[in-house]
Amino acid sequence: MDIASLSMGLSQNKLLSQVGTAVLSNTLDNSQDMAASEVAMIDSIPTAHDLETSVNPAVGSQIDVYA
Numbered sequence: 001m002d003i004a005s006l007s008m009g010l011s012q013n014k015l016l017s018q019v020g021t022a023v024l025s026n027t028l029d030n031s032q033d034m035a036a037s038e039v040a041m042i043d044s045i046p047t048a049h050d051l052e053t054s055v056n057p058a059v060g061s062q063i064d065v066y067a
Helices: 003-043 048-055
Strands: none
């Protein structure tokens, strides 16, 4: 094996490693963005209490303490 082919092989290996790292970095960024979007969607879901008061706002607003 001569020096030129060894140099080319190492150069190609380095390039493939850099490309793989760039693709992995891009994938990680996309995954973080998607996770942040999912958390925002989960936080925007109304609770059961919010849903009940939107349908019937008088329910649970008064307590009858005299039996």
